[in-house]
Amino acid sequence: MMRKFSVVIVDDRSLARKRLKRLLHENHPDMDVVAEFENIESAWEKIAVSGVDGVFLDINFEQQGETAGLALARRINLLKAAPWIIFVTGYPEHAVVAHDFRPFGYILKPIDEAKLEKALNKVREPAPIIRPPIRIEVRHKVLRLGENGEVERLFLTRFLVADEILYIQSQNGINAVKVYLVNGEVLDDVSIRLNRWLTDYDLPCFVQVHRSAIVNLKYVGGFKADLEKAESYLLTFKENPIELSVGATFFAAFKEAIRRCS
Structure with missing residues (x-):
C-alpha cells in the first residue's frame, strides 16, 4: 500500500500554489495537500496544532517580509515532531541560509519537475535504523x-x-x-x-x-x-x-x- 504524506503549501502567490498543487496531484499522488496558506501565521497554526508530514514553503512574502519563510522554518524546526521542509522560491540568494534548516530541497520557480522529483524521493527514503551502541x-x-x-x-x-x-x-x-x-x-x-x-x-x-x-x-x-x-x-x-x-x-x-x- 502506498504511503500518503499530508502536506501543506505556504506561498502568498495564488498561481504558484495552484501550479505546485497540480504537479503534486498529477505526478505525486502520495503527496496529499491538506491545506494551502497565503500567510505565515495561518500556516503556523495548522502546522503547530494539527501536525503535517511536510511543508512546501516560499521564502519571500510581500506583506510579511522577504525572509518570512525562513522565520517560519526556524519555528518549525523547534517542534518535537517537526515536518520536513522543501523550499519553493524565486530567490536563489537565500539558499545558503536556508540550508541551516536541513530542508529536503531548495527549488527555484518556475518549478523544475526533475528537481521536485529528486527532493520528494529523498522524503520517501526510509529513515535509517539507528541501532544502540554495543x-x-x-x-x-x-x-x-x-x-x-x-x-x-x-x-x-x-x-x-x-x-x-x-x-x-x-x-x-x-x-x-x-x-x-x-x-x-x-x-x-x-x-x-x-x-x-x-x-x-x-x-x-x-x-x-x-x-x-x-x-x-x-x-x-x-x-x-x-x-x-x-x-x-x-x-x-x-x-x-x-x-x-x-x-x-x-x-x-x-x-x-x-x-x-x-
Missing part, C-alpha cells in the same frame, strides 16, 4: 579496605560502550589489560586480552599503536616526534595530556586509520 562486558579488579583492616580484592562487572574508552593497555607479565576511560577512571586487571578487543568486538575506530596499546581514534589529536628516541613518535590526545608511544611497525597503519576516524 556494550562490552568488562570484569575488573578493585581493592578496598575490609572491616578487619585488611585490603580485600573484589571483581566488579561493568558494561562499556566504545565512546567511554580512551585507550587500552596490556599489563606486563599477565594476560590482562587496563582500560583507561575518558572520564579518568582506570579499570584494572580486565581479563580480556589486548588482541581480543580488535577481533571479538566491532570497534571500527580503535587501532593498535604499540604491541601493548590500543587507542580510540575518536579522541586522538595527532602525533609528534619523540625527542628521546630516534625515528619514534608519541601519540597525543585532544583533551588529555597523556602521550603514548607509537611502535614503528604500527605507525603506517595508525596514520592511515586516523584519516578515517575523528
Whole structure:
C-alpha cells in the first residue's frame, strides 16, 4: 500500500500554489495537500496544532517580509515532531541560509519537475535504523579496605560502550589489560586480552599503536616526534595530556586509520 504524506503549501502567490498543487496531484499522488496558506501565521497554526508530514514553503512574502519563510522554518524546526521542509522560491540568494534548516530541497520557480522529483524521493527514503551502541562486558579488579583492616580484592562487572574508552593497555607479565576511560577512571586487571578487543568486538575506530596499546581514534589529536628516541613518535590526545608511544611497525597503519576516524 502506498504511503500518503499530508502536506501543506505556504506561498502568498495564488498561481504558484495552484501550479505546485497540480504537479503534486498529477505526478505525486502520495503527496496529499491538506491545506494551502497565503500567510505565515495561518500556516503556523495548522502546522503547530494539527501536525503535517511536510511543508512546501516560499521564502519571500510581500506583506510579511522577504525572509518570512525562513522565520517560519526556524519555528518549525523547534517542534518535537517537526515536518520536513522543501523550499519553493524565486530567490536563489537565500539558499545558503536556508540550508541551516536541513530542508529536503531548495527549488527555484518556475518549478523544475526533475528537481521536485529528486527532493520528494529523498522524503520517501526510509529513515535509517539507528541501532544502540554495543556494550562490552568488562570484569575488573578493585581493592578496598575490609572491616578487619585488611585490603580485600573484589571483581566488579561493568558494561562499556566504545565512546567511554580512551585507550587500552596490556599489563606486563599477565594476560590482562587496563582500560583507561575518558572520564579518568582506570579499570584494572580486565581479563580480556589486548588482541581480543580488535577481533571479538566491532570497534571500527580503535587501532593498535604499540604491541601493548590500543587507542580510540575518536579522541586522538595527532602525533609528534619523540625527542628521546630516534625515528619514534608519541601519540597525543585532544583533551588529555597523556602521550603514548607509537611502535614503528604500527605507525603506517595508525596514520592511515586516523584519516578515517575523528
